[in-house]
Amino acid sequence: xxxxxxxxxxxxxxxxxxxxxxxxxxxxxxxxxxxxxxxxxxxxxxxxxxxxxxxxxxxxxxxxxxxxxxxxxxxxxxxxxxxxxxxxxxxxxxxxxxxxxxxxxxxxxxxxxxxxxxxxxxxxxxxxxxxxxxxxxxxxxxxxxxxxxxxxxxxxxxxxxxxxxxxxxxxxxxxxxxxxxxxxxxxxxxxxxxxxxxxxxxxxxxxxxxxxxxxxxxxxxxxxxxxxxxxxxxxxxxxxxxxxxxxxxxxxxxxxxxxxxxxxxxxxxxxxxxxxxxxxxxxxxxxxxxxxxxxxxxxxxxxxxxxxxxxxxxxxxxxxxxxxxxxxxxxxxxxxxxxxxxxxxxxxxxxxxxxxxxxxxxxxxxxxxxxxxxxxxxxxxxxxxxxxxxxxxxxxxx
Numbered sequence: 001x002x003x004x005x006x007x008x009x010x011x012x013x014x015x016x017x018x019x020x021x022x023x024x025x026x027x028x029x030x031x032x033x034x035x036x037x038x039x040x041x042x043x044x045x046x047x048x049x050x051x052x053x054x055x056x057x058x059x060x061x062x063x064x065x066x067x068x069x070x071x072x073x074x075x076x077x078x079x080x081x082x083x084x085x086x087x088x089x090x091x092x093x094x095x096x097x098x099x100x101x102x103x104x105x106x107x108x109x110x111x112x113x114x115x116x117x118x119x120x121x122x123x124x125x126x127x128x129x130x131x132x133x134x135x136x137x138x139x140x141x142x143x144x145x146x147x148x149x150x151x152x153x154x155x156x157x158x159x160x161x162x163x164x165x166x167x168x169x170x171x172x173x174x175x176x177x178x179x180x181x182x183x184x185x186x187x188x189x190x191x192x193x194x195x196x197x198x199x200x201x202x203x204x205x206x207x208x209x210x211x212x213x214x215x216x217x218x219x220x221x222x223x224x225x226x227x228x229x230x231x232x233x234x235x236x237x238x239x240x241x242x243x244x245x246x247x248x249x250x251x252x253x254x255x256x257x258x259x260x261x262x263x264x265x266x267x268x269x270x271x272x273x274x275x276x277x278x279x280x281x282x283x284x285x286x287x288x289x290x291x292x293x294x295x296x297x298x299x300x301x302x303x304x305x306x307x308x309x310x311x312x313x314x315x316x317x318x319x320x321x322x323x324x325x326x327x328x329x330x331x332x333x334x335x336x337x338x339x340x341x342x343x344x345x346x347x348x349x350x351x352x353x354x355x356x357x358x359x360x361x362x363x364x365x366x367x368x369x370x371x372x373x374x375x376x377x378x379x380x381x382x383x384x385x386x387x388x389x390x391x392x393x394x395x396x397x398x
Contacts, residue, residue: 029081094122120200132229
């Protein structure tokens with residue numbers, strides 16, 4: 001059942017029928033006081049500009065009440081339903097409601113609707129985010145106006161752009177533009193694309209807000225635009241940092257032979273290097289370190305961090321409570337040495353990681369407790385490999 005269906009039924013039945021239905025649903029979906037209190041605090045901390053907790057609660061109610069399966073599911077645990085919905089709404093503020101999807105399907109064919117909601121809409125959001133850095137004060141300010149509106153009511157704005165797309169499709173410059181092929185991430189971050197492209201949101205907002213913007217003087221516009229630019233720069237710093245941290249957690253940078261060589265050069269052991277990576281990632285997430293926008297795995301930045309960070313800055317991160325290796329981990333290496341070696345990074349094998357004598361020389365002191373178990377067995381073996389490769393380098397006596 002959609003909003004329109006409920007309203008249509010009210011046309012044929014007494015108004016009190018609809019009123020009674022909504023009252024009944026409000027009672028079934030009533031939330032506990034602690035849930036509302038938690039939600040108010042959550043929205044104040046993480047919320048969407050222009051949206052209060054009551055606004056979001058009403059949106060949740062409308063989403064739930066207009067679909068029979070959603071109503072039945074939410075009624076089983078209204079508090080859990082609302083918390084999950086609220087978290088998702090804040091996490092993805094530009095998501096378009098299924099209600100708008102149903103509404104758009106009655107106007108356009110399903111292929112066009114899917115393209116608009118699943119592709120074009122996300123591209124438009126990225127074009128607006130990118131435009132917040134525009135040197136044109138009006139366009140930068142307009143971009144933020146659109147993004148605030150799109151987060152507050154994504155369904156309304158998406159529908160508005162779908163209508164604009166019908167008109168724009170008649171413009172050959174828009175219809176044949178290569179920019180339609182770019183993914184949102186590239187649109188937002190790549191400065192080398194889209195110089196002449198005018199996205200739908202900008203076509204729409206330039207016209208709709210012209211009168212309002214004309215009432216603002218140049219100084220006002222300049223200050224607001226600069227504030228918007230700083231917002232986008234900060235968001236990009238977070239995106240770049242989170243991307244780098246995710247890359248390091250997939251493939252720890254402390255396991256790279258080049259990084260290990262630098263650590264040995266400055267007199268560190270494996271545990272200090274692992275602690276340094278932990279501290280480096282924490283500083284990235286806190287915004288204490290910044291990376292270039294195109295950074296993937298921050299190899300250069302981390303090696304510089306290793307060279308400039310004193311070892312005593314890491315002592316609080318090297319105690320036994322930070323040990324990542326359990327007795328079971330060590331036992332698994334002893335029990336399945338071949339499996340451990342086969343899973344090592346490729347460049348470890350270039351240094352003889354699979355040679356039995358090399359491997360035994362590393363493992364024996366650990367297995368017999370002559371050495372403390374390191375935080376990361378792979379990093380520690382990397383240190384062993386690099387150190388023994390240094391010993392193999394011939395020297396010349398003068």
